[in-house]
Amino acid sequence: MIRKATLADKDFLITAIIEAEKSGSDQISYCSIFSISETQLREMLSNILDEDVQGQELCISDFLVAEEAGEPVAACCAWIENETGMASSLIKGNLLTYFMDSETLLNAAPLLRLMNEINIHREPGTLQIEAVYTRSDMRGKGLGTDLINEHIACSQATGKKFSKVQVQLLGNNKNAVKAYEKAKFILVEEKTAVNPDIFKLLPYGTKLLMERKLNY
Amino acid sequence: MEEKELYTELNQIFAAVLKKDKVELEPTTTAADISGWDSLTHMILMGSVEKHFSIKFKLMEIMKFANVGDMATCVQKKLANK
Numbered sequence: 001m002i003r004k005a006t007l008a009d010k011d012f013l014i015t016a017i018i019e020a021e022k023s024g025s026d027q028i029s030y031c032s033i034f035s036i037s038e039t040q041l042r043e044m045l046s047n048i049l050d051e052d053v054q055g056q057e058l059c060i061s062d063f064l065v066a067e068e069a070g071e072p073v074a075a076c077c078a079w080i081e082n083e084t085g086m087a088s089s090l091i092k093g094n095l096l097t098y099f100m101d102s103e104t105l106l107n108a109a110p111l112l113r114l115m116n117e118i119n120i121h122r123e124p125g126t127l128q129i130e131a132v133y134t135r136s137d138m139r140g141k142g143l144g145t146d147l148i149n150e151h152i153a154c155s156q157a158t159g160k161k162f163s164k165v166q167v168q169l170l171g172n173n174k175n176a177v178k179a180y181e182k183a184k185f186i187l188v189e190e191k192t193a194v195n196p197d198i199f200k201l202l203p204y205g206t207k208l209l210m211e212r213k214l215n216y
Numbered sequence: 217m218e219e220k221e222l223y224t225e226l227n228q229i230f231a232a233v234l235k236k237d238k239v240e241l242e243p244t245t246t247a248a249d250i251s252g253w254d255s256l257t258h259m260i261l262m263g264s265v266e267k268h269f270s271i272k273f274k275l276m277e278i279m280k281f282a283n284v285g286d287m288a289t290c291v292q293k294k295l296a297n298k
Contacts, residue, residue, distance in 0.1 A: 051275065089255030090247070091279070097262040098275040105263030109233075112256040119254065 002150045005063035007050075009072050013063055014045045016075040016133035023170040025203030032201045033111045034104055048095045055079050056088040057130035058095060064150055066134075066143045074134040076147035080160055082124035089122065111201055117193040118207040120168055126211075127155055129167040132176070145183040152214070163214050171206035185210040217295050222288055229264050233257060243285025269295060 005013060018041070021028050030041050048058045055062075057077045066074040081088055097105060122128055129151070132144045152165060167185065169176050177187075189209035198205045223241055230239040234252045247253040253261070265287070266272055271294040281287045 053279070086279075087255065090258055093255045093259045094262070094278045095275070097259050097266075098273065098278060100263075102263040102267040102272075105259055106267060109260045109263075112260060116254065116256055119256065 001067045002064055002147060003067060005060050005065045005072075005075065007060060009063070009065055009075070010046060010049055010060065012065065012072040013049060013060060013075055013131075014042050016063075017045060017058065017131045018042070019133045020131040023173045023203050024175070025172070027201075027203045029115075029201050033115065034100065034108050036104070044096075044099050047099050051095065053091060053095060055082075055084045055086065056091040056095075057128075058092060063131070064147050064154070066138075066147060068138065073138040074143035074147060075131065076129065076133075076144060076151060077131040078127055078129050078148070078151035078155070080155065080162060081122045081126050081128050083160075087122065087124075088128065114193070114195055114197055115201065117195060117198060118191045118202075118205065120189060120191055120207055120209050122168075123164065123166065125162055126164040126166050127152065127160075127162045129165060132167070144179060148183060165212045165214065167210050169208055169210070170202065170204040171208050172204035177208070177210070180210045180212075183212065185212045217292060219288070219292070222292060225268065226265070226284070226288060226291075229268055230261060233260050233264050241284045243283065243288065245284040246282070265291065271295070 018028055018038070021030065028038060028041065030036070031038060036044070045058065049060050052060050056079065059077070059079070062079045063075055063077045065072040079088065129148055132147065134143045148165070155162065167180060171190070187208055188211045191207050193205040226241050227239050230241060231237065234250065234257065236252070239250065247258060262273065262278065269291055271291065273290065277290050281290070
């Protein structure tokens with residue numbers, strides 16, 4: 001069963017966000033960039049999710065979850081980029097700014113600049129997909145694709161107009177790439193960092209933008 | 217703090233973060249008007265403004281900043297209430 005996420009799913013959603021961030025590795029970019037532990041990150045994400053600010057990837061209301069035997073087993077976040085008039089990256093940046101002390105932020109400044117090397121612009125008006133995660137014992141059943149399709153259907157049902165669905169992921173995540181290709185996504189952009197220090201922050205230095213066009 | 221003085225200090229903060237010789241902010245200036253002011257730099261800018269003036273923006277304040285003028289007004293109010 002697929003349903004909208006609720007506050008009761010918060011711990012699972014935090015795991016989904018972190019696991020999606022890891023991209024199949026043990027590295028969590030938030031922790032590397034801001035020099036915080038996974039416990040501190042979980043606490044910060046919990047505070048951010050409590051605010052439920054829509055239009056970006058750290059918002060409970062923008063998540064759907066797949067449930068099995070009363071437990072959430074897969075999750076996926078989606079929103080229409082710039083629908084509120086502000087880019088998702090700025091909304092997320094504001095949330096991180098608020099929940100972090102300025103010292104931690106400023107110490108991370110050189111690393112944030114480095115992250116810009118693989119930053120891919122999110123196109124206003126497109127349906128953006130993030131934090132797609134399936135519990136390890138439930139993989140291979142197509143739950144991620146089901147969640148994406150449900151997001152598309154739900155957004156269309158509320159009268160939202162969009163012709164593209166986009167997802168950004170790191171190039172090392174070959175299984176995810178295959179899964180998106182199977183779900184009719186194609187690779188449209190690739191950005192590789194020049195500075196090798198990027199590997200201190202991320203498990204891979206290339207970011208991909210995959211896109212699925214919708215026919216009406 | 218006088219508005220002119222506030223903008224002089226904001227210009228200096230923005231120039232330092234954006235690594236530019238000079239920045240001339242106007243109340244109507246937005247991120248789209250200044251090259252290099254992207255989402256990641258935005259976090260550094262907000263953190264730098266908070267640190268410089270020893271203030272902390274509330275979440276609802278920072279989410280409503282539509283331009284530099286909104287931010288400057290907020291900074292002025294916080295400084296006046298210190």
